Amino acid sequence: MSDDRATPAPIDAVPLRHPWRWVTAAAILVIVGLFLWGAATNPAYGWSTYREYLFNERVLKGVWNTLQLTVYSMVIAIILGVVLAVMRLSPNPVFRWVAWVYLWIFRGTPVYVQLVFWGLFPTIYQNIQLGVPFGPSLLHIDLQNLSFPFLLALIGLALNEAAYMAEIIRAGISSVPEGQTEASIALGMSWAMTMRRTVLPQAMRVIIPPTGNEVISMLKTTSLVTAVPYTMELYGITSREIAARIFEPIPLLLVAATWYLAATSVLMVGQYYLERYFSRGASRKLTAKQLEALAKEQIGEPHP
Structure with a gap:
């Protein structure tokens, strides 16, 4: 039986040329090169002090x-953010109201x-006393005699970050269809198993x-x-302590910027791999079999 469908002729596609892209790229490279050359030869940057x-x-x-502050603050913020997110989604109006007020103040x-x-x-609350109301004091803390700036x-x-994490977690949980929870x-x-096995992996x-x-x-x-x-974190030591002592703020700011860039680069790489891990099974790209089935549907061939 002959096939009535004629084989279409191959398309001789000619790529569209974009000469202005190369001109723009060349202009950007020239500007960047001039800036780098000027920065390298400008004595105001103090590269010897930088090194x-x-x-x-x-x-x-x-x-x-700085890394300790970042890690500890985020761990506390995530834990508190989960609690606030659950309170925001709770049917209890008191929990919802308390969580909303917290987010309203800190955001x-x-x-x-x-x-x-x-x-x-420590100036506002100079002393903290714990004890029996109208009775003896069991614990007395004089905050003015304590020095704990790192803890403060x-x-x-x-506490500030927890307000933002609460909304992020709430949005993630709300993005999972309710049918997933009902099916589980x-x-x-x-x-607990539904949250651990079904909701959270998708959220x-x-x-x-x-x-x-x-x-x-x-x-x-x-x-x-x-x-x-x-003032014992990166910016405080470089700009407040060392730069104020040697009267060279620019190279010390460059030192701080370099370390911030290095740390954020590592965090960005970690974020990329985490996103790729949790996005498994949710790729927008079609597989080879899906593309083949789609092509057969377009030309009217039956599925095997």
């Missing part, structure tokens, strides 16, 4: 303190103002990208803890 302090012991200590005021407040916390900076960053419950899964596709951005943002936000004041 001297790039791996300085004090600077490395500041990098370590509606600048983080720098909040850090200043936490720096003044950690609390300030974590119908299969006999408990609520992570929505949660991971903004959470990675928040971690990178937190790393840079640590430069604001000088408002507490806590």
Whole structure:
């Protein structure tokens, strides 16, 4: 039986030329080259000072303190964010109202103002007493005689970040269709197993990208803890301590920028692999078999 369908002639496609792309790319390369040459030959940048302090012991200590602030703050913020997200989704109106007020306050005021407040916390609350009401005091703490700027900076960053993480987690959980939860419950899964096996793995596709951005943002936000004041992180040591002593702020700012770029680059790589891990099975690209089946449908051939 002859095939009535004629084989279409191959298309001789000629790619469209874009000469202005090459002209624009060449112009950008020239501008970047001129900028780099000017920066390399400009004595105001103080490259000798930059090389001297790039791996300085004090600077490395500041990098370590910055990483600690970032990690500890994000861990606390994620835990508290989960609690706030559950409260926001709770049918209990009191929980929803408390969570909403928390988010309203901490998202509606600048983080720098909040850090200043936490720096003044020992002045506002000079003494903390715990005991029986109208009775003897069991515990008395004099905050003015204590020095804990790292802890105050950690609390300030974590409480502010928790408000943003709560909305990210709530959006991720809400993105999972309710039918997934209903099907899991119908299969006999408990609520905890449903969240662990069904809801959270799918919600992570929505949660991971903004959470990675928040971690990178937190790393840079640590430069604001000088408002507490806590000056032992990277920016505080380079700009407040070393630069003020040698009167060369520009090379020390370049040192801080280099370490921030290095840390954020590592975090971006980690974010990429996390996104790829949790996006398994949700690729928008068609497989070879799917493409073959689609082509057969277009020409009217039956499926095997």
